[in-house]
Amino acid sequence: RKEVEQDPGPFNVPEGATVAFNCTYSNSASQSFFWYRQDCRKEPKLLMSVYSSGNEDGRFTAQLNRASQYISLLIRDSKLSDSATYLCVVNPMDSSYKLIFGSGTRLLVRP
Amino acid sequence: GAGVSQSPRYKVAKRGQDVALRCDPISGHVSLFWYQQALGQGPEFLTYFQNEAQLDKSGLPSDRFFAERPEGSVSTLKIQRTQQEDSAVYLCASSLVTLAASYNEQFFGPGTRLTVL
Numbered sequence: 001r002k003e004v005e006q007d008p009g010p011f012n013v014p015e016g017a018t019v020a021f022n023c024t025y026s027n028s029a030s031q032s033f034f035w036y037r038q039d040c041r042k043e044p045k046l047l048m049s050v051y052s053s054g055n056e057d058g059r060f061t062a063q064l065n066r067a068s069q070y071i072s073l074l075i076r077d078s079k080l081s082d083s084a085t086y087l088c089v090v091n092p093m094d095s096s097y098k099l100i101f102g103s104g105t106r107l108l109v110r111p
Numbered sequence: 112g113a114g115v116s117q118s119p120r121y122k123v124a125k126r127g128q129d130v131a132l133r134c135d136p137i138s139g140h141v142s143l144f145w146y147q148q149a150l151g152q153g154p155e156f157l158t159y160f161q162n163e164a165q166l167d168k169s170g171l172p173s174d175r176f177f178a179e180r181p182e183g184s185v186s187t188l189k190i191q192r193t194q195q196e197d198s199a200v201y202l203c204a205s206s207l208v209t210l211a212a213s214y215n216e217q218f219f220g221p222g223t224r225l226t227v228l
Binding site for chain 1: 167
């Protein structure tokens with residue numbers, strides 16, 4: 001079983017739609033959680049950190065459920081420019097630096 | 112300011128050849144990381160440097176992989192006797208954080224796409 005699991009998609013949605021991605025992680029001792037965005041043939045870039053209380057950044061909302069070992073990302077009012085792969089990322093407790101990436105969920109926003 | 116740069120951007124090697132991939136981190140960044148990203152997968156951790164010290168090489172897949180950062184800035188990832196399964200994008204990242212600190216953002220370079228024929 002992979003340490004971080006995501007639905008690969010693709011999620012194909014119209015502009016303006018709301019879309020949600022989920023991710024599960026296996027190590028209950030994991031301490032930090034992130035969503036990264038990766039455009040085709042580009043490097044990953046940090047989208048947002050995920051906090052236990054949930055956090056919002058504009059159209060993006062991230063949630064963490066430690067009991068279920070589950071992370072989510074909600075995108076409201078999708079834009080064409082949101083089309084990318086969204087990587088769920090976990091920082092394990094035994095390391096302050098190592099990142100464990102999921103395989104990513106691909107989002108396609110159509111006009 | 113300048114981000115993380117990597118060279119070459121693309122490398123084609125014949126099976127059995129040695130390759131060297133270069134990473135120039137963001138100036139002043141203490142920590143440097145190498146990741147391997149296979150097609151359709153997320154990046155996988157290879158190795159970590161704090162300044163010139165290689166503190167974690169647990170992700171290197173075999174002894175054919177070797178990384179160095181002799182002066183604590185530029186790093187080179189070397190792959191000896193390349194195999195087809197080495198074909199992947201090799202990403203370098205850097206951050207300000209030191210081992211004792213809490214997590215800090217890693218900034219990624221554009222990667223080197225290695226194809227082994």
